Amino acid sequence: MSRHVYVIRILTVFMLFVAGFGLLAKHLYALQVERHDELVVKARHKYTASRTSAGNRGRIFDMNGNLLVGNIACQDIRALPENIKEERRAYLIDCLVRELDVQASVLRQRLASGLKEIVIKNEVDLQTANRLKALELPGLRFVDTQRRQYPKGRMLANVLGFTQRANVEGHSINQGVMGIEAICNNELAPRFGRVTYERDRKGRQLHRETPKAPESLDGKNVYLTIHEPIQHIVETELAELVREFAPKTAYAIMSDPRTGAILAVAQIPSFDPNDRRDDERAHWTSRFVSDIYEPGSAMKGISIAAAIDCGVVNLNTVYDCEKGYWFYAGRMLRDAGHKYEDMSVADIVKHSSNIGTAKIAIDMGEPRLYQALRRFGFGQPTGIELPAETAGIFRPLSRWDSLSITRFPIGQGLGVTPLQMVQAYGSLANNGDMMKLHLIDRIEDPITGEVIRRPAVFKNATVRPSTVKQITAALTLVTQEGGTATRAAVPGYDVAGKTGTAQKFVNGTYNSGKYTASFIGYVPADNPELVLLIVADEPAKRSYYGGTVCGPAFSRIAEETLRYLNTPPSVPVTAETFERNDRVRHN
Amino acid sequence: MSNRSMNLYVRTPKRRTRGETHRPSVATTLLLLMLMGGVLLIALAKVYLEQRTLTAGQQWEASNKELNETLKERDNLLMKREHLTSGDYILPQARRMGLRPPLPGQIRRVWPTGDAVDDAFVATHGQ
Numbered sequence: 001m002s003r004h005v006y007v008i009r010i011l012t013v014f015m016l017f018v019a020g021f022g023l024l025a026k027h028l029y030a031l032q033v034e035r036h037d038e039l040v041v042k043a044r045h046k047y048t049a050s051r052t053s054a055g056n057r058g059r060i061f062d063m064n065g066n067l068l069v070g071n072i073a074c075q076d077i078r079a080l081p082e083n084i085k086e087e088r089r090a091y092l093i094d095c096l097v098r099e100l101d102v103q104a105s106v107l108r109q110r111l112a113s114g115l116k117e118i119v120i121k122n123e124v125d126l127q128t129a130n131r132l133k134a135l136e137l138p139g140l141r142f143v144d145t146q147r148r149q150y151p152k153g154r155m156l157a158n159v160l161g162f163t164q165r166a167n168v169e170g171h172s173i174n175q176g177v178m179g180i181e182a183i184c185n186n187e188l189a190p191r192f193g194r195v196t197y198e199r200d201r202k203g204r205q206l207h208r209e210t211p212k213a214p215e216s217l218d219g220k221n222v223y224l225t226i227h228e229p230i231q232h233i234v235e236t237e238l239a240e241l242v243r244e245f246a247p248k249t250a251y252a253i254m255s256d257p258r259t260g261a262i263l264a265v266a267q268i269p270s271f272d273p274n275d276r277r278d279d280e281r282a283h284w285t286s287r288f289v290s291d292i293y294e295p296g297s298a299m300k301g302i303s304i305a306a307a308i309d310c311g312v313v314n315l316n317t318v319y320d321c322e323k324g325y326w327f328y329a330g331r332m333l334r335d336a337g338h339k340y341e342d343m344s345v346a347d348i349v350k351h352s353s354n355i356g357t358a359k360i361a362i363d364m365g366e367p368r369l370y371q372a373l374r375r376f377g378f379g380q381p382t383g384i385e386l387p388a389e390t391a392g393i394f395r396p397l398s399r400w401d402s403l404s405i406t407r408f409p410i411g412q413g414l415g416v417t418p419l420q421m422v423q424a425y426g427s428l429a430n431n432g433d434m435m436k437l438h439l440i441d442r443i444e445d446p447i448t449g450e451v452i453r454r455p456a457v458f459k460n461a462t463v464r465p466s467t468v469k470q471i472t473a474a475l476t477l478v479t480q481e482g483g484t485a486t487r488a489a490v491p492g493y494d495v496a497g498k499t500g501t502a503q504k505f506v507n508g509t510y511n512s513g514k515y516t517a518s519f520i521g522y523v524p525a526d527n528p529e530l531v532l533l534i535v536a537d538e539p540a541k542r543s544y545y546g547g548t549v550c551g552p553a554f555s556r557i558a559e560e561t562l563r564y565l566n567t568p569p570s571v572p573v574t575a576e577t578f579e580r581n582d583r584v585r586h587n
Numbered sequence: 588m589s590n591r592s593m594n595l596y597v598r599t600p601k602r603r604t605r606g607e608t609h610r611p612s613v614a615t616t617l618l619l620l621m622l623m624g625g626v627l628l629i630a631l632a633k634v635y636l637e638q639r640t641l642t643a644g645q646q647w648e649a650s651n652k653e654l655n656e657t658l659k660e661r662d663n664l665l666m667k668r669e670h671l672t673s674g675d676y677i678l679p680q681a682r683r684m685g686l687r688p689p690l691p692g693q694i695r696r697v698w699p700t701g702d703a704v705d706d707a708f709v710a711t712h713g714q
Binding site for chain 2: 066067070071072073125126149151152153154155204205206228229232236
């Protein structure tokens with residue numbers, strides 16, 4: 001063989017090698033450079049796994065850190081029918097029925113449904129779940145979860161609201177539906193965290209580095225302005241009122257006039273947020289926010305304060321009260337229960353004269369009365385942090401008729417919310433400065449410790465301080481001997497307040513025989529610690545007068561609250577004062 | 588065969604120095620063995636440590652799980668305590684035990700002005 005042939009062969013082999021290696025190099029380039037990112041992801045997917053986790057929903061506390069809403073750790077129990085052999089199903093169902101109190105027929109139906117995974121029972125307590133785990137039943141899956149728990153039961157239920165389970169990012173978590181739970185849902189909701197880790201062939205986590213402490217994903221905690229002990233006092237006494245006078249609905253609201261902070265708020269009927277199955281849906285709403293009622297005589301305190309502030313009258317100005325009957329604009333206006341002729345403005349407040357108040361309003365004039373009532377916040381929502389607050393019914397001046405000037409100042413023909421009344425009287429108790437009512441004191445981030453406070457917000461001035469002094473003196477007479485609300489007196493303290501007994505407007509008439517009884521006042525009158533409103537809608541037993549129905553409850557609540565707040569008495573008292581007060585309350 | 592081609596087969600005498608042997612010395616062998624042993628030991632140690640890390644990680648995971656369970660139980664107990672310390676629970680219990688709120692005269696009020704305390708408010712034994 002010639003040398004030439006060798007060279008050709010060698011070159012051929014060399015070229016083949018070059019071509020082969022060239023192809024390999026090209027493929028290597030494609031793998032290492034062109035598809036690098038894609039393949040890295042694919043490779044990582046083979047040896048890593050990830051899981052998402054959710055933190056705890058934030059808790060709700062009262063002003064002093066007493067827990068009102070928290071979470072209970074529990075487990076959802078699921079079954080994978082494919083993993084349960086036919087011959088073991090009867091035993092499994094038997095165990096589940098015994099431990100979880102579920103119906104066997106329902107379980108059989110679900111197991112035969114053909115679904116990959118079925119729900120056995122949600123929110124099972126840990127002890128029961130552990131007992132089931134110990135039985136080592138096949139095909140069961142236990143999922144960690146939480147149940148929203150209201151440890152104080154019905155207390156404050158209408159304010160706190162409740163939650164419902166919802167699926168968010170593959171996690172079944174609680175979402176606020178009503179009340180503070182809904183309003184503060186964004187703050188309370190837990191966050192989601194994703195953890196990626198290297199895993200072995202069986203999917204177990206490989207610990208190649210120091211394990212990191214799991215990031216806290218808890219939601220923020222909300223602190224309300226409510227004081228739990230005061231709330232308990234208010235709810236207990238309101239329940240006593242309902243037991244005694246059987247109204248359809250009753251509510252009580254107490255606020256601190258200096259800040260507008262709500263100290264307590266109660267409503268009956270209410271509901272049990274831990275188990276709502278037996279309660280009517282109508283009881284879930286916060287009626288003290290959405291209900292409108294005619295305030296009746298309780299409005300006189302506001303109207304007369306406005307008249308004094310305008311300089312139209314003072315406490316000594318005398319009006320002819322027409323012996324209790326007066327025709328104006330073709331309609332009769334009557335004073336209930338008394339027939340006086342001349343009365344001073346102070347006595348008009350004390351005896352709650354409709355005619356006297358109407359005459360004062362006429363002297364004041366429609367525009368000034370309208371402006372004054374608007375300044376007190378009627379016809380506008382208070383802006384409290386609760387959903388579905390209504391603005392009430394307060395017609396614009398252009399829609400007033402000839403009777404409006406005599407009816408609005410005595411609390412007829414206009415609708416107010418309980419919160420508006422508390423806000424308006426709160427301004428009288430706060431030297432004429434109206435503060436925005438609020439329920440949330442602060443929001444705390446449990447991870448960073450950051451606290452966001454909700455400061456007291458000044459809304460506007462309603463009347464001058466000199467007016468406040470005069471109207472407070474007149475309102476104090478209401479709870480003193482000869483006034484319409486002696487039962488609302490509190491031993492040791494002067495109470496400035498006003499009763500309201502409003503006939504309800506039903507089917508086009510005020511003669512329905514249905515009433516709304518109320519009492520609103522602030523105490524101690526000279527340096528008020530609290531404003532308290534009590535409303536009883538359609539009391540059915542014993543009486544329907546505001547002073548009789550709501551006065552005693554006001555007195556008891558105010559007395560216990562002032563004792564709790566350590567407020568020193570403003571009036572010297574003796575044992576006889578207590579005894580006399582007890583007698584008056586129970587008459 | 589020419590002299591030139593014969594020269595190709597002439598064995599070149601190997602140069603030898605004093606003390607040189609054909610076989611590697613014992614020291615070199617030992618060094619090599621030690622190196623190999625060291626590498627093997629390091630490899631084994633790495634495997635052992637990795638295994639220990641894995642076991643420790645699994646133990647940590649188990650302990651963490653146990654801690655979480657305990658914390659959950661603690662939180663559940665705290666919730667129960669909150670219920671048991673609420674007024675709704677305590678007051679009926681107190682009433683059942685025969686306890687009642689103070690009657691007028693059983694509370695001693697001290698006036699901020701420093702005035703004398705009314706005798707009616709001074710609680711005495713048996714009141």
